[in-house]
Amino acid sequence: MLNYNNVITEDKSYSGLQLKEIKPVMKLIIRGKKREFLSAIGKSLNLLLPTEANTSSSSDKLTALWLSPDEWMIFSNENLNFENNDYEIENLLNKNISKTNVGAVTDVTDQFVLISIKGDKIFDLFETGSPFNFNDFRNKKGSVTQTILAKIDVIIHNQNQNEVNLFVRRSFSQHLFSWMNDSASRL
Amino acid sequence: MQKYSVFSLIKNALSNHEKWDLAWKDPSPKNEYDVVIIGGGGHGLATAYYLAKEHKITNVAIIEKGWIGGGNVGRNTTIIRSNYMHDDNALFSEFGMDLWRKMSQDLNYNVMFSPRGIINLAHSDAQMNVYARRGNSMRLNGIDAVLLNREQVKEIIPMADFSENVRFPIFGGLMQPSAGTARHDAVAWGYARQADSMGVDIIQNCEVTGFDVSAGKINGVRTSRGNIKAKKIGLCVAGSTNILAEKLNMTLPIETHLLQACVSEPVKPVLDKVVTFGAGHFYISQSDKGEMVMGGDLDGYNSYAQRGNLPTLQHVLTEGIAMMPFLSKLKMLRTWGGIMDMSMDGSPIIDKTHIEGLYLNCGWCYGGFKATPASGWTFAHTIAQDRVHDLNAGYSLNRFNTGHLLDEKGLGTKTWIS
Amino acid sequence: MLHIKCPHCGMRSQNEFSYGGDASVKRPELGKDISNEEWDNYVYNRKSLRGKHWELWQHLSGCRQWIKVERDTATHEIFKTLKANEEIS
Numbered sequence: 136m137l138n139y140n141n142v143i144t145e146d147k148s149y150s151g152l153q154l155k156e157i158k159p160v161m162k163l164i165i166r167g168k169k170r171e172f173l174s175a176i177g178k179s180l181n182l183l184l185p186t187e188a189n190t191s192s193s194s195d196k197l198t199a200l201w202l203s204p205d206e207w208m209i210f211s212n213e214n215l216n217f218e219n220n221d222y223e224i225e226n227l228l229n230k231n232i233s234k235t236n237v238g239a240v241t242d243v244t245d246q247f248v249l250i251s252i253k254g255d256k257i258f259d260l261f262e263t264g265s266p267f268n269f270n271d272f273r274n275k276k277g278s279v280t281q282t283i284l285a286k287i288d289v290i291i292h293n294q295n296q297n298e299v300n301l302f303v304r305r306s307f308s309q310h311l312f313s314w315m316n317d318s319a320s321r322l
Numbered sequence: 323m324q325k326y327s328v329f330s331l332i333k334n335a336l337s338n339h340e341k342w343d344l345a346w347k348d349p350s351p352k353n354e355y356d357v358v359i360i361g362g363g364g365h366g367l368a369t370a371y372y373l374a375k376e377h378k379i380t381n382v383a384i385i386e387k388g389w390i391g392g393g394n395v396g397r398n399t400t401i402i403r404s405n406y407m408h409d410d411n412a413l414f415s416e417f418g419m420d421l422w423r424k425m426s427q428d429l430n431y432n433v434m435f436s437p438r439g440i441i442n443l444a445h446s447d448a449q450m451n452v453y454a455r456r457g458n459s460m461r462l463n464g465i466d467a468v469l470l471n472r473e474q475v476k477e478i479i480p481m482a483d484f485s486e487n488v489r490f491p492i493f494g495g496l497m498q499p500s501a502g503t504a505r506h507d508a509v510a511w512g513y514a515r516q517a518d519s520m521g522v523d524i525i526q527n528c529e530v531t532g533f534d535v536s537a538g539k540i541n542g543v544r545t546s547r548g549n550i551k552a553k554k555i556g557l558c559v560a561g562s563t564n565i566l567a568e569k570l571n572m573t574l575p576i577e578t579h580l581l582q583a584c585v586s587e588p589v590k591p592v593l594d595k596v597v598t599f600g601a602g603h604f605y606i607s608q609s610d611k612g613e614m615v616m617g618g619d620l621d622g623y624n625s626y627a628q629r630g631n632l633p634t635l636q637h638v639l640t641e642g643i644a645m646m647p648f649l650s651k652l653k654m655l656r657t658w659g660g661i662m663d664m665s666m667d668g669s670p671i672i673d674k675t676h677i678e679g680l681y682l683n684c685g686w687c688y689g690g691f692k693a694t695p696a697s698g699w700t701f702a703h704t705i706a707q708d709r710v711h712d713l714n715a716g717y718s719l720n721r722f723n724t725g726h727l728l729d730e731k732g733l734g735t736k737t738w739i740s
Numbered sequence: 741m742l743h744i745k746c747p748h749c750g751m752r753s754q755n756e757f758s759y760g761g762d763a764s765v766k767r768p769e770l771g772k773d774i775s776n777e778e779w780d781n782y783v784y785n786r787k788s789l790r791g792k793h794w795e796l797w798q799h800l801s802g803c804r805q806w807i808k809v810e811r812d813t814a815t816h817e818i819f820k821t822l823k824a825n826e827e828i829s
Binding site (some may be wrong): 188189202203204206266267268280281282283288 | 741748749750751752753754755756801802803804805
Binding site for chain 2 (some may be wrong): 741742753754755759761762776777780781783784785786787788789790795811813814815816
């Protein structure tokens with residue numbers, strides 16, 4: 136049985152690598168194609184969605200990741216303190232986006248697990264299980280990719296030098312985390 | 323033709339094996355034949371053999387672009403079985419099983435038929451139910467089938483993963499004890515040698531460049547070695563079917579896809595059955611040389627390349643290791659690919675066409691090797707009598723128009739999705 | 741291994757894609773009377789060309805968009821990729 140509250144129970148540390156789950160963090164998938172959608176998002180969040188592929192944008196509170204030409208993930212920069220699934224920003228977007236039919240908003244807070252990976256061996260770790268070429272990605276702060284790691288679909292966000300955010304679906308997260316630990320211990 | 327026997331072996335040993343006759347001749351094409359078979363693979367060679375043997379039609383040529391046995395008959399994983407549920411498939415392949423049992427005697431050529439049994443593993447209760455149903459259908463058609471529980475499977479193949487904590491636990495399996503393997507090259511060579519001895523011309527390095535069709539009748543074939551007249555032409559070219567169909571302005575319910583296989587380094591005897599993984603697409607047997615012979619999924623995109631890519635191989639072998647963990651210790655010896663004529667319902671086509679005198683044998687997907695004798699036998703009948711036999715009546719070309727599909731696996735029209 | 745240039749995300753490995761078949765096949769227009777033959781051609785019959793072949797792929801583990809790829813079925817060389825809504829010229 137998956138543990139709903141605690142998927143990954145402990146932080147792990149290796150030479151040049153630290154892995155830990157970051158929570159609670161709000162995560163939303165927003166989709167839309169119309170021009171009104173982009174402007175409504177901009178007004179509601181005070182954030183311009185990235186339209187260039189494989190990039191991200193951020194404000195004080197939020198980061199938006201490009202996922203596909205009409206799809207973005209928005210997540211909160213700070214850990215929130217919540218006991219339920221009621222988020223101010225989601226409510227605002229529901230009102231301005233969903234209800235006005237300019238796009239779609241889906242809460243994926245509990246669907247995706249956010250794992251923060253820090254250290255100078257991040258990409259050595261990824262290279263043991265991903266077909267993606269990280270050469271340009273690692274040198275460009277804010278870059279985003281969706282690819283495969285250990286046969287599992289992941290979203291990877293280059294947060295900063297030696298610091299990435301990795302999003303993985305909850306049901307795969309335990310397996311991926313144990314795989315990453317196994318791989319990290321052999322680097 | 324010189325008969326192979328222990329006496330001929332002794333006799334030739336005395337002359338240092340330097341005086342054996344050639345197994346078949348290398349003739350130039352004549353201007354005209356009664357029947358031309360295009361494709362010198364297993365099915366083409368078997369067709370020519372049965373035309374001569376069963377129907378006394380010996381003025382026959384087999385024309386082959388490369389060399390005989392260089393295509394899928396030399397690239398398969400040698401599995402022979404008849405564990406089908408649908409009547410058309412079951413009766414056809416069980417007829418073939420009889421021919422396999424007699425083949426070495428019939429051809430005076432040791433095809434090393436080894437009826438060691440095949441086990442399809444089940445990994446859930448639902449799958450056990452499906453296998454029970456298939457097993458019952460097989461027995462109703464006179465084919466041997468045994469449903470095994472977990473303990474029985476463990477007794478037969480203890481090297482499979484029976485530990486508690488596996489993703490796809492083995493619940494049991496369906497065994498066809500009379501299924502097995504045969505030496506694939508020997509099948510091609512045995513048919514070639516006998517066909518040749520009865521007067522069939524085996525013409526290699528001869529590429530078909532076009533057809534002579536007039537007033538809806540076939541008159542002959544144009545080749546890189548000249549034009550050949552024939553009132554009857556049989557197409558037996560597996561993965562190249564669409565290329566020839568294009569020259570006949572035909573579009574067929576077939577796509578050509580790539581399938582890989584591989585063998586490990588040889589090891590001591592460990593596996594005396596053919597085993598298939600039920601939670602994916604992987605099958606394994608051990609050859610007489612000790613190599614583990616393995617195969618699985620198609621690469622999944624149209625291809626004529628006869629060589630595959632790594633991701634599929636990796637995926638297939640992951641399944642293999644999940645099923646039999648000891649495989650992870652083995653080194654890979656060879657990998658290779660063949661091109662499959664994937665029909666849109668997963669079953670073959672042996673039929674006449676809208677062109678009089680043109681006969682079609684194709685759509686074998688990845689199950690062509692085991693069908694070699696039955697395919698040759700029924701195709702020869704279809705050509706000689708100009709009508710299909712009961713055994714291949716279900717393998718009609720127009721079933722795609724009438725809706726009488728033979729969808730054994732229930733995959734629908736995208737048979738390359740596995 | 742194939743490397744396919746996704747028109748949205750750039751050059752990616754074959755592992756991220758799934759195959760969708762011949763891209764030149766057109767579904768008969770909805771609501772139009774068609775013969776059985778036209779329908780059979782759409783559902784079953786394929787040219788399965790040897791050589792240049794336009795085909796559909798989906799960038800399943802990436803942006804999940806369907807794309808069109810022109811690939812040689814004999815050599816596996818990829819010549820061109822297009823977004824799904826771009827016409828094959």
